[in-house]
Structures are given as structure tokens and as C-alpha cells.
Amino acid sequence: MSLAIIALVAWLVMIVFVLVPKWLTLTDIFFLYFIVGIMTVSLFTLLDVNLHWVPVTRKVEKSLALDLCRFIIIPLLVIMAAGILNSPLRAGWRWTIGLVILVILVADDWMMIRLALIDFRQWTFLNSFLMYVVFIMVMAWIARWFVRLDRGGLRQP
Amino acid sequence: MKINHYDNHFNANEWFVIISIVVGILVVLMLPKRFPKKTSAIYLLCGVFIGFFFDHTLSVLPVSFYDLNDSSRVELTDFLSHVMYGPYSYIFFYLYDRFKIKPRFSLVYILAWAFISAGLEKLFSHFGVFHYRHGYNLYFSFIIYLFVQSMWVAFYYVIETYGERKF
Numbered sequence: 001m002s003l004a005i006i007a008l009v010a011w012l013v014m015i016v017f018v019l020v021p022k023w024l025t026l027t028d029i030f031f032l033y034f035i036v037g038i039m040t041v042s043l044f045t046l047l048d049v050n051l052h053w054v055p056v057t058r059k060v061e062k063s064l065a066l067d068l069c070r071f072i073i074i075p076l077l078v079i080m081a082a083g084i085l086n087s088p089l090r091a092g093w094r095w096t097i098g099l100v101i102l103v104i105l106v107a108d109d110w111m112m113i114r115l116a117l118i119d120f121r122q123w124t125f126l127n128s129f130l131m132y133v134v135f136i137m138v139m140a141w142i143a144r145w146f147v148r149l150d151r152g153g154l155r156q157p
Numbered sequence: 158m159k160i161n162h163y164d165n166h167f168n169a170n171e172w173f174v175i176i177s178i179v180v181g182i183l184v185v186l187m188l189p190k191r192f193p194k195k196t197s198a199i200y201l202l203c204g205v206f207i208g209f210f211f212d213h214t215l216s217v218l219p220v221s222f223y224d225l226n227d228s229s230r231v232e233l234t235d236f237l238s239h240v241m242y243g244p245y246s247y248i249f250f251y252l253y254d255r256f257k258i259k260p261r262f263s264l265v266y267i268l269a270w271a272f273i274s275a276g277l278e279k280l281f282s283h284f285g286v287f288h289y290r291h292g293y294n295l296y297f298s299f300i301i302y303l304f305v306q307s308m309w310v311a312f313y314y315v316i317e318t319y320g321e322r323k324f
Binding site: 021022023024025026027028029030031033034035037038041042044045046048049050057058059060063067071146149150 | 193199209236315323324
């Protein structure tokens with residue numbers, strides 16, 4: 001059942017991702033997706049295999065559900081947050097929507113615990129919250145840099 | 158969770174990974190510029206991401222088909238092993254674009270690269286970068302290479318066609 005629930009949530013996140021404006025080109029989105037994907041899997045593996053702070057499930061169905069979280073739900077939410085923080089919206093709106101996405105990310109962690117995909121041993125929701133704050137801020141900064149990348153460079157003689 | 162240890166010295170596998178990265182980066186830098194900076198960046202990252210994706214799904218429990226480098230823990234060398242795929246994917250896209258491979262010849266191109274990739278993986282496992290487990294072997298990787306590189310060709314066309322479109 002966990003796989004079906006997570007698949008449904010992932011689908012809803014994809015619907016929202018497709019519908020909301022991100023103010024990014026497809027190249028920007030793929031770049032951010034690759035970076036977020038790399039960071040997410042590294043963090044999960046580090047917290048599980050090396051530190052044993054957040055052990056993950058060893059069951060096949062739940063592992064597939066966890067992969068949907070790692071490769072769809074978390075990356076798409078973080079990309080949306082990074083896009084919105086760099087958007088032309090008013091500052092108040094940007095931070096409010098960013099905060100809402102942050103809450104959804106922490107709620108996603110709560111859901112993963114409820115479905116026994118992960119377990120918080122030496123980790124708390126506050127740690128998660130802070131980790132996602134840093135994650136989103138870093139991604140927003142990377143997005144800002146990448147969007148302007150082709151505008152810089154050496155001048156042609 | 159049981160941690161498998163294969164060795165704990167800075168030896169062949171570490172050197173092999175470092176030399177591969179250096180050679181890969183040099184090749185990328187020496188090739189004439191062909192893509193805009195952003196496109197080059199995603200063609201480089203594409204390989205790194207795929208490395209992370211498969212190594213962190215196939216090499217962790219419940220399947221755990223292989224371990225990387227010295228142990229089943231995540232180490233700096235494991236991270237570098239994934240970075241190593243960056244120049245590799247860039248060269249894949251570069252040659253595809255350079256030789257203007259027509260879609261009907263894409264399958265031949267992918268097959269050639271799958272053989273090259275399998276050959277490289279054989280070399281990597283010989284030097285202790287990969288340690289296969291639970292019956293996994295190079296033949297499974299060959300199938301994965303065919304699949305991944307087919308996705309890369311599709312990705313190339315998507316980026317060439319819609320890369321600059323805003324969403």
C-alpha cells in the first residue's frame with residue numbers, strides 16, 4: 001500500500017509542478033533536477049549507511065516507494081521552491097510560497113515515517129526542517145547562478 | 158546492517174578513479190567548444206546523475222547488487238567514481254552531435270557505446286572499483302547501458318528542441 005500512496009502523492013506533485021510557472025528554461029530545470037537528485041541520494045545514503053541516523057527500509061515495495069520520494073517528490077518540490085525564490089513575484093509571496101513548500105517537504109518526511117520507509121533514530125523533524133531550509137537556499141542560489149551562466153563568459157574579439 | 162570491507166588502503170581503485178577523472182576532464186577541456194555553457198553543464202551532469210541514480214539504487218539494500226571501492230559504506234572515492242561519469246556522458250553527446258548521427262543510426266551508435274561502456278566497466282571491476290554481489294555481473298550492466306544511452310539520445314533531442322523554452 002505504501003507504494004500506491006507515495007505514487008499518488010508523486011503524481012499530485014508532478015501535476016502541480018507542470019501547472020505552476022517556474023520562470024526557468026527546460027535546461028535550467030534539468031540542471032537543477034540533476035543537482036537535487038545527486039544531493040538527495042547522497043544525503044539519504046550518508047544518513048542511512050554511514051551514520052545510521054535515518055535508517056531506510058530494506059523491503060522491496062517500500063524501497064520503490066522511497067525511490068519515488070527521492071527522485072520525484074523531493075526534487076520537484078525543491079526545484080519549485082528554488083524557481084519561486086528567483087521569480088519576479090513580490091518578496092512576501094516568494095517567501096510565503098517557499099515556506100509552504102518547506103512545510104510540505106517536512107510533511108513528506110512525516111509520511112515516510114508513518115509508512116515505515118524511513119525511521120528517525122538520531123534525527124528529528126527540526127533537523128529535517130533545517131536541512132530543507134539549507135537545501136532550498138543552496139538550490140535557489142545555484143539556480144540564480146545557472147540562469148545567468150550564458151550571459152557571462154569571455155568577450156568575443 | 159553488515160558492512161563489507163574489501164581493502165582499506167589507497168591503492169589501485171583510488172588511483173584508477175583519480176586518473177580517469179583527470180583524463181576525462183582533460184579530454185573535455187581539449188575538445189573544441191560545441192555547446193553553450195548551460196548545455197555543456199547538463200551533458201556533464203547527466204552522466205554524474207545516472208551514476209548516482211544506479212549506484213544508489215542497485216548497490217544499496219534491498220537489492221545491493223554491487224559495492225563500490227573499498228567497502229559498502231559511502232566514501233569520498235565513491236563520490237569521485239560518480240563524477241567520473243561526467244566526462245563520459247559529455248563525450249557521448251559531443252560525438253553524437255559532432256558526427257550528426259541520424260536517428261536511424263542512433264541504435265548502432267548506442268550499441269557501440271554500450272560495448273565501450275561494458276569494456277570500461279570490466280576494467281573498473283578489475284581494478285577494484287566495482288565488487289559484484291548476489292549474481293550480478295557485467296551482462297546486466299550491458300542491458301542498463303543500452304537503456305540509459307537510449308534515454309540519453311532522447312534527452313539530446315529534447316534539449317536541442319526545447320532546451321531554451323521557458324516553463
